[in-house]
Amino acid sequence: MISETIKKTKAYFCLDCGKCTALCPVTRYNKSYSPRKLVIKTVNSPDGNTLKDERLWSCLTCMMCQERCPSGIDYNEFTKLMRRDAKNLGFFGEPTHGGIFESLWKIMTAPKLNQNRLDWLTPDLKISDNSEYLYFVGCLPYFDQFFSDLKTDSIKIAQSVVKILNFFGVEPKILKNERCCGHDLLWTGDFENFKTLAEQNIKLLKDSNVKYVITSCPECLTTFKLDYPEVFGNLDLKFLHITEFISEKLSSNKYELKRVNKKVTYQDPCRLGRYLGIYQKPREVITSIPEIEFTEMERSGRNSVCCGTSCWTNCDRYSKLLQIDRLKEAKSTGAELLLTACPKCQIHFSCAQKDENYPEEGKIEIVDLTTLFAEAILKQSVA
Amino acid sequence: MNQKKEFEPKVIAFACHWCGVGRNEINPVEDFSNFKLVKLLCSGRINTALILKAFEKGADGVVVFGCPEGKCHYNFGNKNAIKECELSKSLLDLLGINAKRLKVELGFLNENGKLDEVMDEFIEDIKTLGPNPLRVA
Numbered sequence: 001m002i003s004e005t006i007k008k009t010k011a012y013f014c015l016d017c018g019k020c021t022a023l024c025p026v027t028r029y030n031k032s033y034s035p036r037k038l039v040i041k042t043v044n045s046p047d048g049n050t051l052k053d054e055r056l057w058s059c060l061t062c063m064m065c066q067e068r069c070p071s072g073i074d075y076n077e078f079t080k081l082m083r084r085d086a087k088n089l090g091f092f093g094e095p096t097h098g099g100i101f102e103s104l105w106k107i108m109t110a111p112k113l114n115q116n117r118l119d120w121l122t123p124d125l126k127i128s129d130n131s132e133y134l135y136f137v138g139c140l141p142y143f144d145q146f147f148s149d150l151k152t153d154s155i156k157i158a159q160s161v162v163k164i165l166n167f168f169g170v171e172p173k174i175l176k177n178e179r180c181c182g183h184d185l186l187w188t189g190d191f192e193n194f195k196t197l198a199e200q201n202i203k204l205l206k207d208s209n210v211k212y213v214i215t216s217c218p219e220c221l222t223t224f225k226l227d228y229p230e231v232f233g234n235l236d237l238k239f240l241h242i243t244e245f246i247s248e249k250l251s252s253n254k255y256e257l258k259r260v261n262k263k264v265t266y267q268d269p270c271r272l273g274r275y276l277g278i279y280q281k282p283r284e285v286i287t288s289i290p291e292i293e294f295t296e297m298e299r300s301g302r303n304s305v306c307c308g309t310s311c312w313t314n315c316d317r318y319s320k321l322l323q324i325d326r327l328k329e330a331k332s333t334g335a336e337l338l339l340t341a342c343p344k345c346q347i348h349f350s351c352a353q354k355d356e357n358y359p360e361e362g363k364i365e366i367v368d369l370t371t372l373f374a375e376a377i378l379k380q381s382v383a
Numbered sequence: 384m385n386q387k388k389e390f391e392p393k394v395i396a397f398a399c400h401w402c403g404v405g406r407n408e409i410n411p412v413e414d415f416s417n418f419k420l421v422k423l424l425c426s427g428r429i430n431t432a433l434i435l436k437a438f439e440k441g442a443d444g445v446v447v448f449g450c451p452e453g454k455c456h457y458n459f460g461n462k463n464a465i466k467e468c469e470l471s472k473s474l475l476d477l478l479g480i481n482a483k484r485l486k487v488e489l490g491f492l493n494e495n496g497k498l499d500e501v502m503d504e505f506i507e508d509i510k511t512l513g514p515n516p517l518r519v520a
Contacts, residue, residue, distance in 0.1 A: 098432025103439040107478055110517040114479040145473045146431070 001085050002046040009078040013071035014039045020065030020075065025305050026058050029318040033058045035065050035075055042082070051086040057093025057314045061187055062306035063274040080187060087189035093313040097146070101184060101312040104142060108179045109196040115177050117141045120155045125162040128171035134210040135161055135172040136224075138217040139180055143343055150350045152366075154343050160374030161216045161242050167377045168249045172214065175204055181223040184311040198228055205237060212238045214245055216370055218271035218278075218342045225276065241272060242370055243341060247284040257376045259291040265335035266294070266369070267326075267349075268304035269342035282341050282369055289376045295333040305329075307345040308352070315348075323352035327362040339369045392443035392509040394418035396502070397433070399426040399464075401456040403493030404448040417506055418446075426450070426489075427460025434471040434485060441518050444484045444509040446502070451490050461489055481512055 006012055020035040021027050027034055033055050042050045050056065059079045066075045086092065095102055107113070120141060121127065127135075137158050144155035165172050182197035205213060215221045224239045249255070266286060272278045279301050286294050299305050305326050308319040327349060330338045340346045349366045352358070398405035398420055405422035413420045423429065426449025437445050447468055449461040465487060472482040486505055492498045 098430050100430075100432035100435055103432060103435040104474070104478070106439050107435065107480075107517055110519075112516050112519045114516065115477060116479045117477050141477055142474065145470065145477060148470075 002042065002048060002051075002082075005078060005081040005085070006043055006046060008081065009074040010071065011039050011043050011073055011078055013073055014043060015071055016040055017070060019068050019070065023064055023068060025062060025064060025322055026060060026318060029321045030058060030316075035059070039073065039075070039078065042078075048085075048089070051082060051089055052091055054091075054093070056082055056086060056091075058318075060270070060306045060308070060310045062270040062310070064270075064306070067274060067302065080189075083187070083189035084191050085189075093188065094316070096309065096312045096315040100146070102188070102190075104139075105180045105182070105185050105197065106193055109193050109200075111200070113177065118174065118176055120144075120158055121162070121174070122159065125159060126166050126171045127162065127174050129173055131171055131173045132211045133165065133170050133172045134205070134208055134213045135165065135174050136178060136181075136213055136215045136220055137174065138178075138215060138220045138343075140216070140343060143347060147347055147350075150347060150354065152343075152346050152350050154347070156371050157216050157343055157368045160368070160370040161214070163374045164242065164246060164370060164377065165214070167255075168246075173208060173210055175208065178204060181217075181220040183219040183223045183227075186223065186227060187311040188313055195231060198223075198231065202228065202232055202235065205235070210237070212240055212245075214240050214242055216242045216343070216368075218269045218276070219344065222271040222275045241276075241278060241281070241341070243272075243282040243285045244278065246373065247281045247288075250284065250288050255377075257289055260289050260372065260376050261291045262337055263293040263295065263333075263335045264337040264339050264372075265297050265330050265333045266300070266339045266341075267297075267307065267330070267345055268301060269340065269345055270304075270306050270310075272341055273304055274302065282339075285369060285373060286339060289373065295335055297329050297333055299329065307340075307342075307348040309348050310344075319348075320352055320355065323349060324359065324362055327352065327364055328359070331362055331364045336365065337372070338364050338366045339372060340366060341369045343368065390510060390514060391417075392506055392514070393441060394444045394446065394502075394506055394509060395437045395442045396420045396446045396448060397423055397426070397429050398448040399450060399460070400424050402426070402448055402450040402489075403491050404498055406493060415502075418502060425455070425457050425460035426464035427455070427457060427462075429464050430467050431471045431474065434468070435474065438475070438480060438484070438515060438517065441515060443512075443515045443518075444486070444505060446486045446488060446505055448492065449487070449489045465489075480516060483508060484512060484515070 018036045140154045140158045179197045182194040186194040308323040309315040455461040468487045
């Protein structure tokens with residue numbers, strides 16, 4: 001088990017240099033957490049004691065350490081596999097929101113589930129069953145209900161995506177019974193349920209006869225592009241993030257956009273950036289909007305900091321400290337809007353701002369990139 | 384029709400200690416002939432995660448008992464229970480699980496067999512709804 005993990009992730013190459021710990025966003029606040037120590041401890045005594053270590057669950061899987069590791073150790077894979085083994089032994093992290101999301105994803109593994117998730121489709125949003133494009137909505141309808149008190153309006157992202165696709169002359173297909181992509185189950189060590197969800201989604205995607213699958217959630221995209229093929233082989237579908245789609249369309253043709261006179265900055269989601277290397281496309285989309293003033297944060301692109309929690313696990317005071325610092329950084333650029341490209345970043349940052357003692361110098365409005373772009377497009381389609 | 388009669392629903396009741404349903408003499412988790420009762424110190428302890436967990440584990444119906452409105456021992460517990468149940472119902476609806484499978488009963492029900500009446504009625508309702516879609520293979 002553990003020896004396989006060490007072999008697969010090349011953990012035995014660890015030089016004990018501590019670069020990972022030096023730039024780990026968690027260690028910055030939680031001094032007891034150290035990726036270096038976890039790796040060294042596991043390699044030196046592969047008897048399974050590290051599996052019981054609760055710090056295994058503090059990792060944000062943001063991939064910052066892995067990018068800088070001189071030995072090329074796959075720390076993300078290490079975390080993933082270690083969590084799988086830990087879960088099999090009955091150890092797990094602290095689920096946030098009472099574990100509701102874990103229950104939701106597990107409920108979705110039921111084969112006879114007949115979901116009721118398309119209420120957000122208003123009559124002006126056009127979809128079609130015979131389309132080359134499929135829009136994979138993900139968990140947005142659930143987030144919208146559960147986080148209604150945060151007023152993030154997650155479902156607005158889905159509505160904006162369809163509006164944008166319509167603007168570019170695409171009427172996407174939308175699945176009534178798509179499941180969660182399984183990202184969170186995979187990263188919290190529940191491989192079995194992940195596989196069940198993945199099988200169901202793959203069957204739905206293959207039966208739908210589409211060429212392109214568009215997502216608005218970077219986590220869905222990473223799971224489709226990197227994790228599904230690892231288990232199920234090549235899927236013969238092209239997966240695109242909505243920002244990739246927009247920038248492709250913008251580069252091939254000229255479109256008239258409304259002016260948006262705002263100062264904005266952008267938060268790179270870990271999955272979109274470090275996992276998939278999509279840094280430029282979202283920026284192209286932002287700067288394509290006329291009169292928008294775009295400023296980078298001090299730590300952006302490859303150096304971008306995670307939004308503080310992942311897979312609805314171990315959200316603690318360190319997460320909050322990280323989020324507050326990141327939001328202060330966003331505000332210090334002089335921007336009035338912080339744009340995100342991941343619904344979870346938006347939720348996490350909005351949640352941090354709800355705190356009673358939240359400092360004034362970090363108060364900034366957080367909007368999803370697709371929502372802003374949808375506001376900038378003109379009413380009529382240019383198809 | 385025969386099949387429907389054979390179906391014995393799994394029902395979980397979460398009961399507040401103060402409204403009398405989760406009264407002193409019963410165990411923290413008590414098995415009744417047709418349902419299982421989990422005692423809470425206040426209905427305010429219930430949350431969406433607990434309710435969904437019950438459905439995830441295969442419950443066909445969930446009831447939450449609490450004190451009548453305005454009479455919560457801790458002032459706001461039952462208000463929280465109502466709020467959480469509303470949220471759970473909206474999530475159940477999204478999942479395609481009939482929201483009628485979740486019921487909130489606020490009142491002092493431990494007199495004159497009122498509790499049995501409520502439970503019998505609820506179990507009948509669940510019987511007509513059939514088993515939890517998650518349990519159907």
